[in-house]
Amino acid sequence: MQKSMKRYFPIFVLPTLAAFTVAFLYPFIIGIYLSFTEFTTVKDASWVGISNYKKIFMDRNFINALIFTVKFTIVSVVSINTLGFLLAYVLTRGIKGTNLFRTVFFMPNLIGGIVLGYVWQLLLNGILARFGVTLSFSAKYGFWGLVILMNWQLIGYMMIIYIAGLQNVPGEMIEAARIDGATRFQILKQIMIPMVMPSFTICLFLTLTNSFKLFDQNLALTAGGPGRQTSMLALDIYSTFYGRVGWEGVGQAKATVFFLMVAVISLTQLTLTRRKEVEN
Amino acid sequence: MSRKGRNFETQQMEVGKTTGAILTAVLAVLSLTFLFPIILVLMNSFKSKLFISDAPFQLPKAGTYVGLTNYVEGIRKTGLFPAFGRSLFITVASVAVIILFTSMTAWFLTRVKSVFTNILYYVFVFAMIVPFQMVMFTMSKTANDLYLNSMYGLVLLYLGFGAGQAVFLFCGFVKAIPLEIEEAAMIDGCSPVQTYFHVVFPMLRPTAVTVAILNAMWIWNDYLLPSLILPQEKGTIPMVIQNLKGGYGSIDMGAMMAMLVLAIFPIIVFYLSCQKYIIKGVAAGAVKG
Incomplete structure (x- = not known):
């Protein structure tokens, strides 16, 4: 049963996974990266290390x-x-x-x-x-x-x-x-x-x-x-x-x-x- | 469950008649206290806006009663009815999409055992504990880049955000379904898609009701996500209410009271007409994380 089912991945999983990636997964990963940068529109990010984290606690x-x-x-x-x-x-x-x-x-x-x-x-x-x-x-x-x-x-x-x-x-x-x-x-x-x-x-x-x-x-x-x-x-x-x-x-x-x-x-x-x- | 319930109430620690009467009286007072804030808003919605903030506990009388003025004014100002339509569409469409797609995903992830499906399952579960603020900014920018700034885009985003909990709940239920039934269907020549819709999905109904209720409660009342995605003038009900608060914190209290009443009213009607399912669904949704 497993074998015949595997081919159906695009029907069963892909719609959920696509929406999940757009709404959550991609923004989450990019979010972690951006927390180490300075940016205003996401695309102009420049790396600043942990300086954002230092600012938080001040x-x-x-x-x-x-x-x-x-x-x-x-x-x-x-x-x-x-x-x-x-x-x-x-x-x-x-x-x-x-x-x-x-x-x-x-x-x-x-x-x-x-x-x-x-x-x-x-x-x-x-x-x-x-x-x-x-x-x-x-x-x-x-x-x-x-x-x-x-x-x-x-x-x-x-x-x-x-x-x-x-x-x-x-x-x-x-x-x-x-x-x-x-x-x-x-x-x-x-x-x-x-x-x-x-x-x-x-x-x-x-x-x-x-x-x-x-x-x-x-x-x-x-x-x-x-x-x-x-x-x-x-x-x-x-x-x-x-x-x-x-x-x-x-x-x-x-x-x-x-x-x-x-x-x-x-x-x-x-x-x-x-x-x-x-x-x- | 109902048998157990009766069992519990008849055999166990029932209280005596006097204690019972006292408890009933105490709870009746408490119930009124619970309802009081809503009654207060209803009462003030018929008063002139000048008499609301200063004396909210006074009943409307000759000088302060304004009939339906607040309602007319509020509806004109906010466009509450179109907002109601949008909220309804977004909630119904999102819940339908969530139930259809996440239940399919959950079945696949439970039945097809591999490292990949296992990892995917845990990624979905993980998403449940991540607060919205973590992805708020990056998600709204992504949605913007993909032209998702509309009601339809919002439905897709709700599928993505609702997926974690819904997949988790459905997986818990699928695990309990005996494999033999599905195998029999497949041996009889059903494809996985046919097997799913003819055999599996009908069995998932109780969980589907739970998922529908939990998600409908969340999406109908959600403020932050739609406010980041939809244009201000095409908002949902929570957005319309929040927008009534003008700059510098000034509020037209009359319109606010009337709109609060109109926002609460459909919820109460819906609740009273299917409270059995709602309460059961909420209790069933409370499985250990």
């Missing part, structure tokens, strides 16, 4: 964006996963209205980041107006605004994944534990959480990467203001490319560093949480 905007992004990611990942799991746990207890609640909590996830950003801008500015300030008054407001927005958007998504995980816990196992006299909390801690580890792995991955790479919500809610204080990494890279002539090479170097960070963080997380998963 760029206060980038350092600030990095710190902001890391803080934001930690707070978001912890809060979204805690609340998402809590909701999933409650919504698998067979209480009234479960389906309706599930529907409502998941809904924000379908609305795009740009639209969400402006929806929350209205609400948060409305609340802050009572204290005579706006979101762009202080980076603190922008930070917590983004955290709230992100929670609102992703809690329901994670809840769905945790529910799927919780429903896969075999009923007999819990029954057996209960007959042996385990309390509700013991069952949760000793059986459910270990059994739900695969869901935890994927939820952690999704929240971690989505928070770290956040762009649309950031652009719409604060646009980085005040000044550049609430610019996250993705937005900072964008502004470097399109807002600062002559800095395209630095932008590409920032993007490369950004890519390496995302890769290291997500691979480390996957290996660490995988190790905790139990066979089932």
Whole structure:
């Protein structure tokens, strides 16, 4: 079968591979090369070695964006996963209205980041107006605004994944534990959480990467203001490319560093949480 | 799955009646909190633009109610309806193309074992963890050189960007299909193309639904890629919303509220009409990376 199939490579693989090469593979490889050059239109690149990378770490905007992004990611990942799991746990207890609640909590996830950003801008500015300030008054407001927005958007998504995980816990196992006299909390801690580890792995991955790479919500809610204080990494890279002539090479170097960070963080997380998963 | 679900709910840790009622009440309040931002936008979309930023929590009343003015004004200003058409075309065409081509690729990569197909598979998986910013600049220049600055070009680019995750998901499923069925079809004289469309593709349907939902959610809401590829005046819905914010950060709040409502409305209708598939698809798409 393999032999007869091989000839069909152009039909089965080529269309995908061609699009993949144009959209991703070629730009990725050229991107790495360009991060070591100075250029404005890609074609006029001249080699400058690692000077772009040196510039990054002297760029206060980038350092600030990095710190902001890391803080934001930690707070978001912890809060979204805690609340998402809590909701999933409650919504698998067979209480009234479960389906309706599930529907409502998941809904924000379908609305795009740009639209969400402006929806929350209205609400948060409305609340802050009572204290005579706006979101762009202080980076603190922008930070917590983004955290709230992100929670609102992703809690329901994670809840769905945790529910799927919780429903896969075999009923007999819990029954057996209960007959042996385990309390509700013991069952949760000793059986459910270990059994739900695969869901935890994927939820952690999704929240971690989505928070770290956040762009649309950031652009719409604060646009980085005040000044550049609430610019996250993705937005900072964008502004470097399109807002600062002559800095395209630095932008590409920032993007490369950004890519390496995302890769290291997500691979480390996957290996660490995988190790905790139990066979089932 | 549904059997397991019932099993879980009936046998296990159900809560007592009083606790259940309290939890229902708490969750009802929480649900309202979740819906509140959207209701707030809806309410403000009927108010004069001068009364939105200052007092968003006030209901529209005689002096502030402006009927559909914001909607009329917003649609005129933004060209929301053509943008809706473009968003719809781009999303539907991209999802169709992604499902067709990546499932074919995944089948080939799983069935034909060689060093090359193996490497290709890992390159696709690798693409999943690369953030868009890494290729943003070089990709938009490449697209420009290849005359891809149109809706049709955008569909091709979405196939390229969506390929990583879609190939990965389809490969996971193809591995579980017994080889014998396909071999039987080939012995009966089917070519690989016939075998694929008559035998394999119908079996891939559950995964195809998952891939369709995940990609539709992403492409419909995507802002950055279309904004780099399409001309400003021929944008998608997220572009139109973002463009409402004029220079120096000034926004016509009335038009903004109305356009937000019109942007959210179709999503909610779509969600409520096929939420069963959406929720299932999202849960199924959450396989370990």
